[in-house]
Amino acid sequence: MALRIGLRPALPLIPLLPGLSLLGVLVVLLRDGHGGGLALLQQFAAGAVQPSIDPIVLGSLLNGLQITLVIAVMSWGISSVLGVGLGLLSSSTFWEILADVRWPAVILRRWLAPLRALHELIWGLLLLQVFGLNGWVAICAIAIPYTVLMARVIADQVDCHVSPAIPVLKGAGATPWAVILTGLVPPLAEPISDHIGHRLDCALRSALILGVFGLGGLGTDLSLSLRSLQFQELWSGLWLLAIAMVVLDRVLRTLRSWSRMLILPVAMASPWVALGWGTQLDLHLAWPVAEWTMFVGNLTDGTVGVKAALEISWPGVIGATVWITLIAGCLATGLPPLLLLVWPSQASLRLQGVVWGALRLIPAPLTALLLLMLAKPSLSLAGLALGLHHGGVMGRVLIDDIRSTGLCSAQTIKACGASNRVSWLYGPLADVSRAYLTYATYRLDVILRDTAIIGMVGGAGLGWQLMEALSSFHWWLVLWIVLISAVLTLLGESLGERLQGSWNSRAMAL
Structure with missing residues (x-):
């Protein structure tokens, strides 16, 4: 009898296979390529080592960077706090402990799903048409999908990391809230804090993207510099952004090294800090009126x-x-x-x-x-x-x-x-x-x-x-x-x- 053996690639080879698509992309680029922009790319590369140090330019970029940071930090804090709460409410395990039912979690998940399906840029452009140009438009455009995405991740973590202590505590007669606080929350502190910290970097990039499409901040300055071929000014903004990203990353790593439980209190306080910061900038934060x-x-x-x-x-x-x-x-x-x-x-x-x-x-x-x-x-x-x-x-x-x-x-x-x-x-x-x-x-x-x-x-x-x-x-x-x-x-x-x-x-x- 012939023995059939299925051939499968070894596990470490699988991540390499998608890289083969680079060959096809390079073939298309060689076919469609032209040398008309080589001189501009050389100027772009030269701008990285010779950024503009004009005080007026740097002042405008610093102001744009602060606006971007205010939008990112405020939307991050709001989405983190609301996302953790909605994530618990979207968890089947939470409702089983609380009331021995699952249907509220299923309904809430299905209701939240369309909100996270839209990119924050689409949210921003839609809200812009209704509320006009306002700082809260960019903040809400990031906070809405980020809150629901956070809730999805938290719910998955809760449902997939069920502690064996939970049935023991329930069998011992503990109240539902005591089971949640002692058997459900502690094992999730580390992955949840890591995810909350990671979302700050994502919020900063999203705020930058919104600025590229005209919603204010450093992204608007970078887009205008690139379109006017002012590469030295562009790189001045990129270097300032890089410094801000490194500083934020170091701050979050330091907080996690002290205690991973510090991330959530910091996220809760960050919207108030950002609101006070934003009032000192050229950022309109009065609540908009819908049209x-x-x-x-x-x-x-x-x-x-x-x-x-x-x-x-x-x-x-x-x-x-x-x-x-x-x-x-x-x-x-x-x-x-x-x-x-x-x-x-x-x-x-x-x-x-x-x-x-x-x-x-x-x-x-x-x-x-x-x-x-x-x-x-x-x-x-x-x-x-x-x-x-x-x-x-x-x-x-x-x-x-x-x-x-x-x-x-x-x-x-x-x-x-x-x-x-x-x-x-x-x-x-x-x-x-x-x-x-x-x-x-x-x-x-x-x-x-x-x-x-x-x-x-x-x-x-x-x-x-x-x-x-x-x-x-x-x-x-x-x-x-x-x-x-x-x-x-x-x-x-x-x-x-x-x-x-x-x-x-x-x-x-x-």
């Missing part, structure tokens, strides 16, 4: 809505959005382990940390504009810009995981006679591959939402259609695009959850 008449009045005619739904070739637009997501997801997942194996050593981890930090520093829309200097617009170029930015995030995750697990496995394999590259492949990379792939599936959801910002720059996908509809005040088309975006994101989340289950992951730590 619904124009928005609602254009949605009363149902026949216009039907015609609007037929104006767009939905299969093509959705296909472009999904294709950009796949390209960016493959590049973001495959590039960090590929670079790790090019030069596997402890020294390379430090250098790679700098590389991934630089890619996180430059917003994806600005990366796309830089790439447009070298090639014609295409889906591959949009995917590359988005993939490089998210590759910076994935690279940080990979390096942090490797440092936390240690390099003992690589030393052991190398002592058996294996080469340095093989010892790293089947040592540290194998140790973190499962957690890395699980985080990659979660990151794919984020990339799908981020296609909105790249589509607006590159003229493709749902993002481009949304920008065109908003600029022409075609509210029925805006409504259809938002609904399709939400459904597409929720389908992506469902697929991501199945992929996470296939990697035997319990919950996301970031």
Whole structure:
């Protein structure tokens, strides 16, 4: 009898496979490339070492950076506090302890799902049409989806890290709140505090993105500098942003080293601190008045809505959005382990940390504009810009995981006679591959939402259609695009959850 053996790639090889998509992207870029922007890119690179030190420029950039920090810190604090509370209420375990039922958690999760399906930029542009230009527009645009995303992660953590002490406490006759405070909360303190700290970095990048699209802050200054080809001013802003990111990261690491329980009180106090800070800046924080008449009045005619739904070739637009997501997801997942194996050593981890930090520093829309200097617009170029930015995030995750697990496995394999590259492949990379792939599936959801910002720059996908509809005040088309975006994101989340289950992951730590 013939023996059939299924061939499967080894676990550490799987994170490398998405990197093969880089070959296809390079082929497209070589086909569509041109040398017209090489001189500009040289000026851009030169600006990194010769940034502008004009006092007027630095004063404007510092003011923009403070506005961005106020928006990021305030939205981070609000979303952290509300997210933890909603996360507990969205947990089946919480309701089983409290009332021996699960249905409230299921209903709340389904009600919150559409709110997180929209990118913060879409929230910002929609709120801008209703409330006008106001600091609270940017804050709420970040806080709404971040609160619901935080709630989803907290609920997953609670449901997947059920302590064995819970049934013991319930059997001993403890009250439900005593069980929650002693058996449920303590094991979750570390992963929840890590996630809250990580979201501050994300909130800062989101505030920067909103500024790029005109909602104020440093992002607006960077966008104007790039469009006017003032690269020295651009790099002055980027260096200030880098310093702010490093300082915030050090502060959070210091707080965690003192006590991980300090993160939540800091998040609770941060909105009040940011509010006082914002009143000293050129940031309008008076509560805005909504103007619904124009928005609602254009949605009363149902026949216009039907015609609007037929104006767009939905299969093509959705296909472009999904294709950009796949390209960016493959590049973001495959590039960090590929670079790790090019030069596997402890020294390379430090250098790679700098590389991934630089890619996180430059917003994806600005990366796309830089790439447009070298090639014609295409889906591959949009995917590359988005993939490089998210590759910076994935690279940080990979390096942090490797440092936390240690390099003992690589030393052991190398002592058996294996080469340095093989010892790293089947040592540290194998140790973190499962957690890395699980985080990659979660990151794919984020990339799908981020296609909105790249589509607006590159003229493709749902993002481009949304920008065109908003600029022409075609509210029925805006409504259809938002609904399709939400459904597409929720389908992506469902697929991501199945992929996470296939990697035997319990919950996301970031």
